[in-house]
Amino acid sequence: MSNLFLGIDCGTQGTKALVLDSQSGHVLGLGSAPHTLIQGDHGRREQEPEQWLQALKLATAQALAQAGVSGQQIRGVGVCAQQHGLVLLDEHGEVLRPAKLWCDTESTPQNRQLLDWLGGEAGSLERLGLVIAPGYTVSKLLWTRQQHPQVFEQVAHILLPHDYLNYWLTGRYCSEYGDASGTGYFNVRTRQWDLDILRHIDPAGHLERALPGLIEAHAAVGTLRPEVARLLDLNPGAVVSSGGGDNMLGAIGTGNIEPGIITMSLGSSGTLYAFEPQPHVSPDPAVASFCSSSGGWLPLICTLNLTNVTGAVRELFGLSLEVFNQLASQAPIGAEGVSLLPFLNGERVPPLPAATGSFQGLTLGNLTQANLCRATLEGTTFGLRYGLDLLRRNGLQSHTIRLVGGGSKSPLWRQMVADIMNTPVICTEQSEAAALGAAIQAAWCVSGQPLTELSQRCVRLDPSSETRPDANHVTAYEAAYHRYRQQVAALTE
Incomplete structure (x- = not known):
């Protein structure tokens, strides 16, 4: 049986892909493709999620070619991405507007409003276990409601960048605790969504219903959708692991x-x-x-x-x-x-x-x-x-x-x-630590081997x-x- 795993890191500047042999611990191939930034007044920093999909496809093809292996041999895929970004989807799973990124500061006034409601820094710490900052996801939701009410009305799913890529790969809406903890509507102590802050933004309960389910770090999201497996030329039985934020997977890597x-x-x-x-x-x-x-x-x-x-x-x-x-x-x-x-x-x-x-x-x-x-x-x-x-x-x-x-x-x-x-x-040795961490996490999820063993072999x-x-x-x-x-x-x- 193959021991090949694919790690994806979707960053601000581009997407990296990496092929790992989890048995030998060697990285066999690397690939990358750039993204562009939409920049505007008041600190606007956004990206079209469609770009991430194109970059993922290019980077994966490059990594497989450099590794000299067939995509049919890939047993699992792990995805990490830039934290805090907001991807809004309608009921058909279509993207409603460009994703606001971690480095976007346009929602600073909304962050201030939410921080006041929480009772300042002390209130935020007590309630969520951290202090929300302008880059976090929660203020982007309030900004969307205030600035784009028509878009807000159509929101059926709120996802982070790595959640969106996992959805595209598998068709399943979910999130894991590491990336979720950077949203500002998640309690890091209890590892649960904080629904009250979402009800404060939207008393109708719209956002609460749009939340993805939470899964454990070692759990699988699912297998590849047949059309995606064909598009990427990957094994249709490849398992997609929970993934995470770039820092969380950089830690594993x-x-x-x-x-x-x-x-x-x-x-x-x-x-x-x-x-x-x-x-x-x-x-x-x-x-x-x-x-x-x-x-x-x-x-x-x-x-x-x-x-x-x-x-x-x-x-x-x-x-x-x-x-x-x-x-x-x-x-x-x-x-x-x-x-x-x-x-x-x-x-x-x-x-x-x-x-x-x-x-x-x-x-x-x-x-x-x-x-x-x-x-x-x-x-x-x-x-x-x-x-x-x-x-x-x-x-x-x-x-x-x-x-x-x-x-x-x-x-x-x-x-x-x-x-x-x-x-x-x-x-x-491997400078692409986040992509490596994503591949190691996929091996952990699929093989069931202890993460410490995989880490000793692959890092x-x-x-x-x-x-x-x-x-x-x-x-x-x-x-x-x-x-x-x-x-x-x-x-x-």
């Missing part, structure tokens, strides 16, 4: 399924999360105490400014990635007193939604490209340290950091993370990337980080 490991992603935004076997709701609103897609919980923090900021500074100076890293490495720790508060997008952690970015501490003596490049790397990494401090304050252990995302390829940045966090750092660490903190660097960074904290405190005052 980095082996972050037991306490002690922290996954850190150095992408456009920065994320940091760790596994917990019990619900441990943080009193700090910046920590999102999500459920995991492996049967536990996944406290998570997200910073909005990372490689998007390093990229902007590189473009400003017209530098290649290589030259940028070279210049940054020439400047000393602390960049001779130059700091960057990198809040070009506002910021979630530290909680400064209205903040802007600024270079500080500039003098005629320290105004060099090297110091500005170094300060950019340090300033963005300090935001993640701020988040790690919050997680540690809530009792999370961090024996090791598993690093993924574009920034993890830089040895300079890896050393900086190890020193600033005072924790050993290592990269996984491989790259020994050449292992980076340990340097005691002298750790001390030097503490001073620079203290400066950053003082500058952030000045903003909040």
